[in-house]
Amino acid sequence: MRQLIVIGSGPAGYTAALYAARANLRPLLIASSVEAGGDLMNTTEVENFPGFPEGVMGPDLMDKMQRQAEKFGTEVLFDDVTSVDLTGDIKTVTLSSGERHQALAVVFATGSAYRKLGLADEDRLSGRGVSWCATCDGFFFRDRTVAVVGGGDSALEEATFLTRFASKVYVIHRRDSLRASQAMQDRARANDKIEFLWNAEVTAIHSADSVTGVTLTDTTTGEASELPVEGLFVAIGADPRVHLVHGQLDLTADGTIAVDGRSSRTNLPGVFAAGDVIDPTYRQAVTAAASGTVAALDAEHFLTTLPDELLRRTTSDRTGDLAAA
Structure with a gap:
């Protein structure tokens, strides 16, 4: 014993x-x-x-x-x-x-x-553009375009933090309204580097050796579109x-x-x-x-x-x- x-x-x-x-x-x-x-x-x-x-x-x-x-x-x-x-x-x-x-x-x-998106190559691209921690990895995306998936406080905290480094931060949310606190929403909306993409779901990740973009599917119409990004931060809990x-x-x-x-x-x-x-x-x-x-x-x-x-x-x-x- x-x-x-x-x-x-x-x-x-x-x-x-x-x-x-x-x-x-x-x-x-x-x-x-x-x-x-x-x-x-x-x-x-x-x-x-x-x-x-x-x-x-x-x-x-x-x-x-x-x-x-x-x-x-x-x-x-x-x-x-x-x-x-x-x-x-x-x-x-x-x-x-x-x-x-x-x-x-x-x-x-x-x-x-x-929590993961459950997409092909999500794990393979961990450390190659896919991340679950902006505090850990944000520095590596200086002057790059990135996206954050999620609609809660964590997602907006990640997005706001990433604006210190990235030139552009998309926030991708599958609904048309956020779950985050109003204070966090106000701060994110006031940031010129942050753009919200509503009713959108990431359904594929594109890559060579690292992330080059994602496929977005409209959750209301089912229409697919491509979004070029070099980093994908998953903040869904x-x-x-x-x-x-x-x-x-x-x-x-x-x-x-x-x-x-x-x-x-x-x-x-x-x-x-x-x-x-x-x-x-x-x-x-x-x-x-x-x-x-x-x-x-x-x-x-x-x-x-x-x-x-x-x-x-x-x-x-x-x-x-x-x-x-």
């Missing part, structure tokens, strides 16, 4: 594991077998993460985080969690391989998934990855895991959450990493409150984990 298991391998997960490992908790971090490293694995150059004045490639940053966590004693396991039992003093995590691992504390750092904890952890109105104030504490003792899975607003690598720090410190403090007889049952290696039944 472990003292701590971290589920998730983005900035929040690796930072939580790093801090926990330096506290000699020897955590087990369970990374996805397919999506290890989180969203930054699909990001090209990251220029806004502290400590990298020349920028760093997303996958390289995640590799450095993994190696740093492992250096201090984190064990990283590439498998998928299929279920968790968070009740009682001992938490059980079951993997797709059938293995079960137990711990006295668990940190959920499972992140969120950007994101879904926190909370499927493992339904019925066990409290969720917020935004669907994220609910935590106590600025802490990482959930409604269950010994269960903590960090990163985008608790944050519907900022969703940056650096804020996720900071959140992982909080979770590790909260978990460390929690473990100091447990009876010695429980702590004596933990082990720093895999011999204390349960094999598949």
Whole structure:
């Protein structure tokens, strides 16, 4: 049995594991077998993460985080969690391989998934003109024409931010009115670089090695047209990855895991959450990493409150984990 298991391998997960490992908790971090490293694995150059004045490639940053966590004693396991039992003093995590691992504390750092348009080549062109984060990628579209898909606050925030770099920003919305707050609408409408395309849906992305344009289909007439753009920013929302904890952890109105104030504490003792899975607003690598720090410190403090007889049952290696039944 472990003292701590971290589920998730983005900035929040690796930072939580790093801090926990330096506290000699020897955590087990369970990374996805397919999506290890989180969203930054699909990001090209990251220029806004502290400590990298020349920028760093997303996958390289995640590799450095993994190696740093492992250096201090984190064990990283590439498998998928299929279920968790968070009740009682001992938490059980079951993997797709059938293995079960137990711990006295668990940190959920499972992140969120950007909603996608579901178009051919959308994933292939990620980092080549298709993006889900203007703050991350807007700089690369200086003096270019780009489009933002969406009609909520996030879409207008993205569009407004992109006007700092792009020469033209189209906002493509499938309806004839926006869902965004009036303040956000007023700000976007007052910006000369922003043009709204109403009742329009992106139905195809054109590219050579990178995005060259999109096909728009009128949602009322069905008529198709072509729009030349060099960047396509998808801002139709994101879904926190909370499927493992339904019925066990409290969720917020935004669907994220609910935590106590600025802490990482959930409604269950010994269960903590960090990163985008608790944050519907900022969703940056650096804020996720900071959140992982909080979770590790909260978990460390929690473990100091447990009876010695429980702590004596933990082990720093895999011999204390349960094999598949």
